[in-house]
Amino acid sequence: MSRMCWRNIPANGADRPQSGSVENGRHMRLIMPEKQQLMWLQQLLLEHAPASRTAWRIWLETDTASAQAGTPAFLERVSIMLRQRGAMANLSLRENLLLPFLYHAEAEALLQAETDLPAVAEFLGLTDELDRQAGECSPYTHRLISLGRALLQKPAIIVAQDIHVGIPFEDLPAFRTRFAEALKQLRSGLLYLASSEQEDWGLHFDQPIRGSAS
Amino acid sequence: MYRDYMAAWNLRAERVGGVSLRLLYDIYQFYAFVSSILGLALRLKWTARPAVINVLIRQIYFTGVEGLPWTILIALFAGVTAMYQVVPFAKSMEDVSLIGTLTSSLLVQEMAPVLMSLFLLTRSGVAVVTEIGNMHIRGEDTLLHSLGIDLHEYLYLPRMVAFALCGLILTILFVAISIWIGGLLIAWNHEMNFIQFLIEVRKGTSVGEMMLMTGKALLFPLICCGMLLFQASRVGRNPNHIPVRATYGVLGSLVMIVVVDVLIALGRGLI
Numbered sequence: 488m489s490r491m492c493w494r495n496i497p498a499n500g501a502d503r504p505q506s507g508s509v510e511n512g513r514h515m516r517l518i519m520p521e522k523q524q525l526m527w528l529q530q531l532l533l534e535h536a537p538a539s540r541t542a543w544r545i546w547l548e549t550d551t552a553s554a555q556a557g558t559p560a561f562l563e564r565v566s567i568m569l570r571q572r573g574a575m576a577n578l579s580l581r582e583n584l585l586l587p588f589l590y591h592a593e594a595e596a597l598l599q600a601e602t603d604l605p606a607v608a609e610f611l612g613l614t615d616e617l618d619r620q621a622g623e624c625s626p627y628t629h630r631l632i633s634l635g636r637a638l639l640q641k642p643a644i645i646v647a648q649d650i651h652v653g654i655p656f657e658d659l660p661a662f663r664t665r666f667a668e669a670l671k672q673l674r675s676g677l678l679y680l681a682s683s684e685q686e687d688w689g690l691h692f693d694q695p696i697r698g699s700a701s
Numbered sequence: 702m703y704r705d706y707m708a709a710w711n712l713r714a715e716r717v718g719g720v721s722l723r724l725l726y727d728i729y730q731f732y733a734f735v736s737s738i739l740g741l742a743l744r745l746k747w748t749a750r751p752a753v754i755n756v757l758i759r760q761i762y763f764t765g766v767e768g769l770p771w772t773i774l775i776a777l778f779a780g781v782t783a784m785y786q787v788v789p790f791a792k793s794m795e796d797v798s799l800i801g802t803l804t805s806s807l808l809v810q811e812m813a814p815v816l817m818s819l820f821l822l823t824r825s826g827v828a829v830v831t832e833i834g835n836m837h838i839r840g841e842d843t844l845l846h847s848l849g850i851d852l853h854e855y856l857y858l859p860r861m862v863a864f865a866l867c868g869l870i871l872t873i874l875f876v877a878i879s880i881w882i883g884g885l886l887i888a889w890n891h892e893m894n895f896i897q898f899l900i901e902v903r904k905g906t907s908v909g910e911m912m913l914m915t916g917k918a919l920l921f922p923l924i925c926c927g928m929l930l931f932q933a934s935r936v937g938r939n940p941n942h943i944p945v946r947a948t949y950g951v952l953g954s955l956v957m958i959v960v961v962d963v964l965i966a967l968g969r970g971l972i
Contacts, residue, residue: 532846562849569847572840577832582755587848589752590855597751636848 489643566642573629576622760863780879801905814917833933834943868922925954
């Protein structure tokens with residue numbers, strides 16, 4: 488069992504800083520404006536100076552160990568899907584999907600990712616487009632690449648920043664289905680940073696947590 | 702009246718102080734930036750990362766292989782020009798040994814590393830700032846962070862290594878081509894036998910001078926690339942900053958090449 492916890496994250500417009508957690512198989516949504524989402528992501532990504540565990544603000548707990556946000560051990564088990572950017576423009580879709588594995592160069596994980604790649608590409612409907620440059624592809628394809636990377640990485644927790652927003656109307660149902668199906672396959676926990684609670688994108692969130700009144 | 706006069710001078714002093722402090726801080730930041738990349742390069746972890754090697758190969762192709770025809774063209778003209786200055790001068794002084802000495806001092810030690818650095822700067826420098834700047838604007842730096850990828854190791858290091866390697870190889874090619882072409886043209890015009898010309902060049906070029914050329918051929922492109930990447934890393938999210946940073950990068954590199962070249966010449970003079 489893995490659990491991503493956060494503590495005392497300042498919430499713009501909320502009465503007091505936010506604390507909470509999300510674990511495998513649970514879908515949680517934080518409602519907050521985009522500016523605050525970026526602040527959240529900053530907390531997740533920046534490698535903070537090593538501090539005692541009591542000073543951690545976001546961390547991942549597993550059965551065996553805990554990892555502070557921003558550390559390689561944390562980012563290995565937590566997949567982050569950004570709304571603005573899912574792929575490197577100057578790489579092909581194949582290279583984008585394999586990028587973290589090609590960088591971290593753990594032979595076993597890379598081999599596994601290369602083995603899983605055809606099935607993931609088929610699931611995403613990208614089999615014929617793997618050699619296309621990401622810069623030539625639509626933002627929708629970039630979201631699919633983010634999703635594909637998560638499928639290859641098999642993370643304990645996925646943090647998605649309004650990933651459904653901005654997708655063309657005609658592509659939205661297909662993305663919705665694929666995203667929900669991927670979560671079912673992975674059994675990962677989902678922390679969805681959303682700017683609106685009007686739409687749940689078929690993800691059946693456990694509870695919305697309001698991060699901001701705006 | 703006196704008070705106003707002093708206040709004006711205080712204001713000027715404050716401005717000068719502010720500019721000096723900013724300059725010193727920028728120099729420190731540049732030093733920290735370049736030394737962190739060189740530190741990563743020396744640790745050699747990157748050699749085991751296929752993603753970094755892929756970027757390195759692309760950069761070598763873009764900077765070195767695609768730049769090769771231009772290098773040959775520049776070497777042809779530079780060789781002919783240099784030899785047509787050196788050989789008649791040596792003949793007029795009735796001392797053919799000057800051919801080797803002047804070729805070594807002018808072409809091998811000065812022209813080749815400086816010209817090749819300028820070539821890399823104009824051809825690939827602006828492209829580097831634009832490419833990295835656009836990556837920042839598109840938020841690709843955040844994406845790389847989210848994948849646990851070190852920006853210095855993945856984006857900057859391969860470009861610096863490619864610049865240094867290509868700078869060295871292109872400079873050596875430049876020297877070889879320019880000397881051979883210059884010598885062949887001089888032989889064709891019956892000014893001097895080609896073999897005799899090569900012997901004079903060989904006599905006038907010591908191992909130390911070759912090593913100095915090698916050092917400059919590595920150092921100048923490294924300085925250029927360091928400055929360009931430093932400026933590119935400061936683009937932020939505003940597209941209007943790309944041309945500004947590219948200009949700073951190119952001008953900063955030029956100034957640094959000249960300063961370092963002068964310092965090397967002064968150092969050699971003292972030794």
